[in-house]
Structures are given as structure tokens and as C-alpha cells.
Amino acid sequence: MQLTPLHIKGGRPLSGTVAAQHSKNAALPVIVASLLSSEKVTLHGIPRLSDVVTILDLMHHLGTQHVWVGENSLELHTPEILHNDAPYALVSKMRASFIVLGAILARTGQATVSMPGGCAWGPRPVDQHVKALRALGAEITEDGGNFDARRTQALNGTFAFELLTVGGTHNAILASVLGDGVVTLENASIDTDVVDMIEFLNALGADIQGAGTNTLVIRGVSALRGGAYTVIPDRIEAGTFMIMAAATRSRVQLTNIRPDHLQAVSAKLRDMGVDVQEHDTTITVDARNRELQPVNITTQSYPGFPTDLQPQMSALLATVPGTSVVQDPVYPDRLTHVAELHRMGANITVSGYTQVIQGAKLHAAPVKAADLRAGAALIIAALTTEGETVIDGVQYLNRGYERLSERLRGLGVDVQQSELALAMD
Numbered sequence: 429m430q431l432t433p434l435h436i437k438g439g440r441p442l443s444g445t446v447a448a449q450h451s452k453n454a455a456l457p458v459i460v461a462s463l464l465s466s467e468k469v470t471l472h473g474i475p476r477l478s479d480v481v482t483i484l485d486l487m488h489h490l491g492t493q494h495v496w497v498g499e500n501s502l503e504l505h506t507p508e509i510l511h512n513d514a515p516y517a518l519v520s521k522m523r524a525s526f527i528v529l530g531a532i533l534a535r536t537g538q539a540t541v542s543m544p545g546g547c548a549w550g551p552r553p554v555d556q557h558v559k560a561l562r563a564l565g566a567e568i569t570e571d572g573g574n575f576d577a578r579r580t581q582a583l584n585g586t587f588a589f590e591l592l593t594v595g596g597t598h599n600a601i602l603a604s605v606l607g608d609g610v611v612t613l614e615n616a617s618i619d620t621d622v623v624d625m626i627e628f629l630n631a632l633g634a635d636i637q638g639a640g641t642n643t644l645v646i647r648g649v650s651a652l653r654g655g656a657y658t659v660i661p662d663r664i665e666a667g668t669f670m671i672m673a674a675a676t677r678s679r680v681q682l683t684n685i686r687p688d689h690l691q692a693v694s695a696k697l698r699d700m701g702v703d704v705q706e707h708d709t710t711i712t713v714d715a716r717n718r719e720l721q722p723v724n725i726t727t728q729s730y731p732g733f734p735t736d737l738q739p740q741m742s743a744l745l746a747t748v749p750g751t752s753v754v755q756d757p758v759y760p761d762r763l764t765h766v767a768e769l770h771r772m773g774a775n776i777t778v779s780g781y782t783q784v785i786q787g788a789k790l791h792a793a794p795v796k797a798a799d800l801r802a803g804a805a806l807i808i809a810a811l812t813t814e815g816e817t818v819i820d821g822v823q824y825l826n827r828g829y830e831r832l833s834e835r836l837r838g839l840g841v842d843v844q845q846s847e848l849a850l851a852m853d
């Protein structure tokens with residue numbers, strides 16, 4: 429869907445308080461995990477995002493009935509799986525959809541799921557998802573861009589991931605929860621979004637030990653019951669607002685925060701000279717009257733500095749005098765923001781996954797987001813300029829930021845856009 433561009437007039441500080449939304453990347457797997465129960469599940473803290481609409485379309489195809497029972501609360505019910513397949517048209521829109529493979533396989537013993545579509549910034553393989561399921565006893569064939577997975581008995585045994593993968597860990601857990609097997613996953617992801625899905629599944633009666641460590645032990649159970657669960661706050665969205673406050677030399681308070689999930693971001697902003705104060709569920713970022721310092725950043729799996737905040741941080745550093753080096757080995761091609769920042773006067777040299785950034789004063793320009801976090805980076809850059817920046821590609825922002833222009837306005841940003849009316853039913 430093509431949406432009207434954002435028009436942002438920057439050059440003035442932000443102020444006030446913004447409540448972080450609940451986590452997109454935790455909500456999506458929790459929604460998918462509800463497929464493992466035939467009973468009703470109520471989820472709170474589901475952000476109203478286009479990615480949520482996409483996953484609900486796919487769930488509808490699989491046999492899930494859903495109803496919004498509050499602004500951010502969703503009731504899901506999958507009495508039975510009506511279709512064992514996730515076709516390309518539904519999976520290609522969003523890579524996270526691929527984890528329905530494990531869930532359908534667990535519930536029915538057979539699943540056909542299309543290979544996830546190529547992402548805006550480069551290749552994102554699923555070899556570890558497939559290796560894990562095969563090692564645990566599933567038969568998987570690949571034909572015409574589809575994976576066909578079958579199991580004749582419950583998954584069982586041990587698999588050690590060759591690298592840390594959030595989605596691969598989600599998929600292997602989902603495939604192992606039901607049945608009479610015992611699965612051990614080694615070198616599993618300790619990402620907050622994996623821990624959240626495990627806590628949700630355990631609340632429904634699953635037996636998964638080791639959440640937040642690299643070794644997970646999943647003892648299969650015969651069925652999951654229904655229940656209610658609240659998804660964690662969105663650390664990436666919160667981090668985006670923190671970086672925005674630093675870039676505009678402002679003081680902003682964030683509520684609905686898990687400060688422990690944002691340690692790497694808080695530490696980097698403090699290294700730059702920003703005052704970051706943490707309380708139980710709030711963070712206050714104060715960069716007023718500060719001369720920020722350049723820093724070097726290398727992305728890592730959680731709890732390291734997240735790749736999902738790399739473009740935003742690069743935009744901030746593009747305005748900070750001195751030389752910063754930003755490296756993103758997690759997604760070496762995640763660089764679509766760079767050419768657009770160049771249009772705004774940024775001095776960024778790219779070599780492989782390394783950006784060498786010389787801070788400069790940016791100016792307004794028409795720019796285009798090619799993916800979600802690149803769009804956020806362009807907003808951050810626009811807020812530092814005096815003129816009006818027109819940002820196209822708004823549909824990507826609606827994948828991950830709830831009511832964004834309204835919330836930016838709440839912080840004093842001069843932003844114009846026809847608000848997106850998402851079809852959320």
C-alpha cells in the first residue's frame with residue numbers, strides 16, 4: 429500500500445513523555461504460538477501495526493478466529509488447523525511468518541510453508557531453522573520455493589545452532605512443545621523475544637526450561653490450555669525514541685519500559701555524553717546543552733547493541749562532530765539508510781559492513797525509506813535539520829511504529845501526514 433509521505437520540519441527540541449508500545453517482535457511469535465492450543469487465548473499488549481495485520485491474515489488462513497477485545501488486546505482461537513500450508517502470498521510479506529512452520533508441524537504433523545521473501549536489505553537465510561527441525565526428527569523437503577515438513581513422531585533429541593538465531597530458536601521451540609519427546613537446544617538465542625514466547629507457552633502448560641540461557645530443554649506435553657498473557661514493551665521502539673531525544677539535544681521521558689532490556693543502548697548513549705536515568709518502568713534521556721561525542725558501535729545478538737537500532741544510531745552519529753565507526757556484522761547489508769542520509773548531507777563511507785561516519789550538519793531533502801528501521805533513521809536525521817524533509821516509504825514505518833505521527837506530535841514534532849487507517853478487524 430502506497431501512503432502519503434511524512435513531512436517533518438526539524439530544528440527544534442522535543443519535550444514531554446511518550447509511552448513505548450508493546451513489542452512487535454515479541455508479539456508476532458506469541459500470536460503464532462497461540463496456534464499450539466485449541467483453546468481460547470487472550471493477548472494483551474499487541475501493537476496495532478501492519479505486521480500484526482499480516483500475521484493475522486495468515487492465521488485466518490490456517491483456521492484461527494480472532495477478535496480485538498480492546499485497543500491492544502486480542503482474543504485468538506484455533507479449534508483446529510484448517511489448512512497446513514502457508515502460501516507465498518502470505519509469507520512473502522513478512523519474514524517472521526516462517527515460524528508458522530514449527531507450529532503447524534507440531535499441531536498436525538505436516539506443514540508446507542513457502543520460503544520467506546527476500547528482505548529489503550539482503551539475504552536472510554533459514555538454513556538453521558531447517559537443520560534444527562531435521563536434526564530433531566522431522567523430514568523436510570524443498571520444492572518450488574516451498575518447504576514441506578513432516579513428522580511421524582514427536583520431535584526428540586539435541587540440536588546445537590551454528591549461530592545465534594532468534595527466529596530459528598522460535599521455530600525449533602514451537603515444533604517441540606507438543607508430544608512425548610524431549611528436545612535440547614544448545615546455543616539457543618537468549619533474546620528477549622524468545623524469552624517472552626517461552627513464558628507465554630509455559631503459562632499455557634508447556635514445559636520449557638532454561639529461558640534466557642543458551643540451553644533450552646523442552647519436554648513435550650500432550651496439549652496446551654488457553655490463557656491470557658501480556659507481551660513485553662518494545663525495546664527497539666523505545667530505543668528509537670531515546671536516540672531521537674539525543675539527536676535533538678532534548679529531554680524526553682519514556683514510560684512502559686524494561687530498562688534491563690535497553691542496557692546496551694543506554695550505555696552507548698552515556699558514552700556519548702547523554703544523561704540516561706533509569707527507574708522501574710521509565711527511562712529519562714536528557715541531552716540538553718550537551719556536546720555529544722562520537723562512538724564506535726558493533727551490533728551483536730542480545731544483550732549486545734541491536735542491529736534493529738543500527739540505522740537510527742548511524743543517523744544520530746552522522747550529526748555528531750568527529751569520527752564514529754559503526755559495524756553491523758549481524759546484517760552486513762543493512763545499509764539502505766546510507767544513500768538517503770547522503771542526500772541530507774551526511775558524510776558516511778561504507779566498506780563491507782563498516783560505516784565510517786564523520787559528523788556533519790544535515791540539511792532537509794526529499795528521501796525514501798526502503799525498510800522499517802531505515803525509515804526511523806531518516807526521521808531522526810530530519811529532526812536535526814532546519815528545513816522540511818519529506819520522507820516517502822511510510823508503509824515500512826507502519827510495520828513497526830504504532831500511531832507514529834500522532835506520538836511524534838505529542839513530543840512537539842512538526843509532522844504532517846494523513847494518518848493511516850489500518851484495516852484491523
Ligand SMILES: CC(=O)N[C@H]1[C@@H](OP(=O)(O)OP(=O)(O)OC[C@H]2O[C@@H](n3ccc(=O)[nH]c3=O)[C@H](O)[C@@H]2O)O[C@H](CO)[C@@H](O)[C@@H]1O
Pocket residue numbers: 453454456523524551552553554555556557558591592593594595596621729735736757758759
Ligand atoms: C520479526 C523479528 O523478530 N525480526 C528480528 C529477528 O529476525 P530473525 O529472527 O530473522 O533474525 P536471526 O536472529 O535469525 O538472524 C541473526 C543472524 O543469523 C543469520 N541466520 C539466521 C537464521 C538462519 O537460519 N541462518 C542464518 O544464517 C542471519 O542472516 C543473521 O545474520 O532478529 C533479528 C536479529 O536480532 C532482528 O534484526 C529482526 O528484527
Ligand SMILES: C=C(OP(=O)(O)O)C(=O)O
Pocket residue numbers: 453522523524547736800801828
Ligand atoms: C527487521 C525487522 O523486522 P523483520 O525481521 O520482520 O524484517 C525489524 O523489526 O527491525
